Amino acid sequence: MGKPEASDQPGPHVPVLLAEVLDALAPLPGARILDGTFGAGGYSRAILAAGASVIAIDRDPSVLPHADRLRAEFPDRFAFSSGTFSDLDRLAEAPVDGVVLDIGVSSMQIDQADRGFSFMNDGPLDMRMTPEGVSAADLVNTLDEADLADLLYLFGEERKSRRIAHGIAAARATRPFQSTTELARFIERSIGRKPGDAHPATRSFQALRIAVNGELDQLVEGLFAAERLLAEGGRLVVVTFHSLEDRIVKRFFDPEKGAPTQSRHLPQLKTEPLRWEPVRKARKPSAEEVARNPRSRSSTIRSAVRTAVPARATNYEGLGVPRVRGAA
Numbered sequence: 342m343g344k345p346e347a348s349d350q351p352g353p354h355v356p357v358l359l360a361e362v363l364d365a366l367a368p369l370p371g372a373r374i375l376d377g378t379f380g381a382g383g384y385s386r387a388i389l390a391a392g393a394s395v396i397a398i399d400r401d402p403s404v405l406p407h408a409d410r411l412r413a414e415f416p417d418r419f420a421f422s423s424g425t426f427s428d429l430d431r432l433a434e435a436p437v438d439g440v441v442l443d444i445g446v447s448s449m450q451i452d453q454a455d456r457g458f459s460f461m462n463d464g465p466l467d468m469r470m471t472p473e474g475v476s477a478a479d480l481v482n483t484l485d486e487a488d489l490a491d492l493l494y495l496f497g498e499e500r501k502s503r504r505i506a507h508g509i510a511a512a513r514a515t516r517p518f519q520s521t522t523e524l525a526r527f528i529e530r531s532i533g534r535k536p537g538d539a540h541p542a543t544r545s546f547q548a549l550r551i552a553v554n555g556e557l558d559q560l561v562e563g564l565f566a567a568e569r570l571l572a573e574g575g576r577l578v579v580v581t582f583h584s585l586e587d588r589i590v591k592r593f594f595d596p597e598k599g600a601p602t603q604s605r606h607l608p609q610l611k612t613e614p615l616r617w618e619p620v621r622k623a624r625k626p627s628a629e630e631v632a633r634n635p636r637s638r639s640s641t642i643r644s645a646v647r648t649a650v651p652a653r654a655t656n657y658e659g660l661g662v663p664r665v666r667g668a669a
């Protein structure tokens with residue numbers, strides 16, 4: 342019997358859409374690929390197994406043991422930097438042949454109750470991916486009621502945001518919110534729960550996590566940084582987990598989609614030269630993958646190939662990034 346592939350080894354985080362990521366990235370032996378969201382190294386390991394080199398980045402120091410393991414196995418082809426992928430063009434030397442971003446939280450982060458990401462596990466209301474910065478408790482206990490409602494609505498697409506924010510503002514006056522389950526139960530009491538629906542705190546927790554970690558800004562900056570870093574013909578592959586992020590990626594690859602509709606009474610807008618061509622259609626995980634790994638359910642993959650047209654400076658226009666007062 343042959344030796345199992347390195348990528349077959351079990352890990353604490355089951356990589357999502359791995360076959361689709363490898364297909365889109367097409368890592369050849371000798372290629373240099375940047376993995377901007379290392380996590381437990383599932384993608385990195387598979388890319389290394391294909392013969393390419395990997396430069397990995399993660400902002401969460403708790404992934405270091407996983408990085409150490411890969412460094413020991415692939416000393417000549419694997420390098421790791423602690424940092425954010427918004428800085429990926431400063432953390433790696435240009436040009437690279439591929440960039441992959443698997444946006445969001447890892448299973449390890451969700452499963453560690455003391456990180457405060459999950460309303461299912463009791464822990465401090467934290468949600469920071471790095472040890473510094475404001476926590477979810479800081480936002481819940483100090484944001485102006487209207488700003489908190491905007492945050493829940495814009496980052497969580499929570500339609501009952503005003504009711505939740507109003508209740509929180511009244512309750513925290515006597516006792517600040519400290520724990521995940523305390524907030525989750527409070528939201529459930531405020532807006533009720535329908536059988537069969539997701540937990541009523543799901544959207545609010547997503548919103549707080551996005552705000553605490555500046556996730557939408559990270560994504561925009563990371564995409565433009567990848568545009569600067571990739572060689573002509575290089576591939577950018579992005580896996581997202583909710584519609585706000587997916588919309589940003591879609592519009593980034595195809596800016597004309599985000600542009601206002603042109604009026605025939607106005608002079609024609611200049612059409613931008615294409616920085617990404619071809620752009621593949623979005624894909625979702627197979628039913629088999631969702632059955633095997635329910636956390637993959639909401640994932641979407643988009644990918645595109647870099648052309649020779651010079652990179653743009655970072656520009657938020659047309660990407661549909663919501664802004665919330667008081668949140669990063």
Ligand SMILES: C[S@@+](CC[C@H](N)C(=O)[O-])C[C@H]1O[C@@H](n2cnc3c(N)ncnc32)[C@H](O)[C@@H]1O
Pocket residue numbers: 354355356357377378379380381382383384385398399400401404424425426427443444445446447448470559
């Ligand atoms: C979904 S997990 C990645 C899992 C990985 N693809 C694997 O197969 O193990 C996302 C990881 O990205 C990291 N992360 C999230 N936002 C980041 C950012 N802006 N910069 C760097 N790392 C980030 C998180 O700390 C987490 O470890």
